[in-house]
Amino acid sequence: MHNLVGTTKGDATQLEALAAGLDGSVALVTGSGRGLGRCIAQHLADLGAAVAVHDISEEASAQYGEEANLTAVAAAIASRGVATVGVTGDICDEAAVAAMVARVSETLGPISILVNCAGGDIGAANTKPSPNGALDISLADAMAVLQRNFIGTMLMCRAVVPGMALRNKGSVINFGSLNAHQAVSPEVVYGCAKAAVVHYTRCLALEMRDLGVRVNVVSPGPATSARFLATRQTDPRMMGEGPSLDRYARPEEVARVVAFLASDQSSFVSGQVLRIDGAASLYAA
Numbered sequence: 001m002h003n004l005v006g007t008t009k010g011d012a013t014q015l016e017a018l019a020a021g022l023d024g025s026v027a028l029v030t031g032s033g034r035g036l037g038r039c040i041a042q043h044l045a046d047l048g049a050a051v052a053v054h055d056i057s058e059e060a061s062a063q064y065g066e067e068a069n070l071t072a073v074a075a076a077i078a079s080r081g082v083a084t085v086g087v088t089g090d091i092c093d094e095a096a097v098a099a100m101v102a103r104v105s106e107t108l109g110p111i112s113i114l115v116n117c118a119g120g121d122i123g124a125a126n127t128k129p130s131p132n133g134a135l136d137i138s139l140a141d142a143m144a145v146l147q148r149n150f151i152g153t154m155l156m157c158r159a160v161v162p163g164m165a166l167r168n169k170g171s172v173i174n175f176g177s178l179n180a181h182q183a184v185s186p187e188v189v190y191g192c193a194k195a196a197v198v199h200y201t202r203c204l205a206l207e208m209r210d211l212g213v214r215v216n217v218v219s220p221g222p223a224t225s226a227r228f229l230a231t232r233q234t235d236p237r238m239m240g241e242g243p244s245l246d247r248y249a250r251p252e253e254v255a256r257v258v259a260f261l262a263s264d265q266s267s268f269v270s271g272q273v274l275r276i277d278g279a280a281s282l283y284a285a
């Protein structure tokens with residue numbers, strides 16, 4: 001039993017590590033070359049997990065100026081004292097997904113935590129679709145958004161979850177969005193793709209119930225990843241440092257929730273959606 005009374009601020013990370021207990025875990029975080037995924041990968045590493053970082057390419061890390069490339073992201077994770085590997089590939093390509101999962105398993109061991117963070121409102125030209133409404137989005141953009149959010153998440157689950165089921169051990173955290181739960185305009189197809197991720201999560205959790213594999217989904221509200229900041233007009237008031245929760249989420253606030261769902265702290269939580277939005281959506285489901 002660890003005595004938490006009288007600890008100093010400097011002990012906080014160590015205590016969090018003890019509480020979260022990710023030592024011995026192997027995590028694959030898709031889309032962790034930058035943005036929220038990168039922050040999640042760092043946080044899981046700080047909590048003791050071996051971490052595989054992933055992106056569609058080496059260069060994706062540099063698109064919004066966060067890091068030189070995926071190799072540099074992996075090196076930063078390794079410097080935190082855990083085993084790591086970097087893999088690249090399109091999550092919408094079944095053969096690429098199989099190769100990435102095989103490489104991670106061979107290098108780090110069986111995957112026990114899968115974080116499907118790759119995705120976003122990114123169209124066929126690797127930029128935000130424009131136009132982006134219900135009736136005017138191009139078919140190419142609609143297909144790209146559906147693929148990289150819903151189909152990619154499904155293909156990753158199909159490649160990793162059977163192994164978890166055989167071992168009766170695993171936690172999957174998928175990425176929804178606040179847009180999955182309420183009508184939006186624009187970003188309509190993105191919202192539909194995330195709604196599909198949310199429902200796929202519930203169905204997979206049902207199929208995995210007897211096998212001890214947990215599957216949950218987080219739905220962040222607007223969060224200050226570099227891509228988020230670079231691709232829209234932001235409201236300075238929403239960057240707030242004060243007590244109000246009427247603001248954008250910070251990447252580490254998303255990472256901490258993912259760590260909770262990854263760890264045994266949430267051992268009886270499965271099939272759930274956890275909205276990380278500072279009470280922006282106060283309704284059922």
Ligand SMILES: NC(=O)c1ccc[n+]([C@@H]2O[C@H](COP(=O)([O-])OP(=O)(O)OC[C@H]3O[C@@H](n4cnc5c(N)ncnc54)[C@H](O)[C@@H]3O)[C@@H](O)[C@H]2O)c1
Binds near residue numbers: 034060148152224227
């Ligand atoms: N930032 C927000 O406001 C916000 C809000 C709600 C949900 N989300 C979700 O959180 C996740 C991370 O978003 P972010 O803001 O950090 O954006 P981001 O663009 O920085 O991160 C997304 C990552 O996914 C990768 N990716 C995209 N398509 C891919 C593909 N086909 N194959 C492999 N990798 C691919 C990108 O290269 C990138 O590294 C996304 O799923 C996004 O939809 C973000």
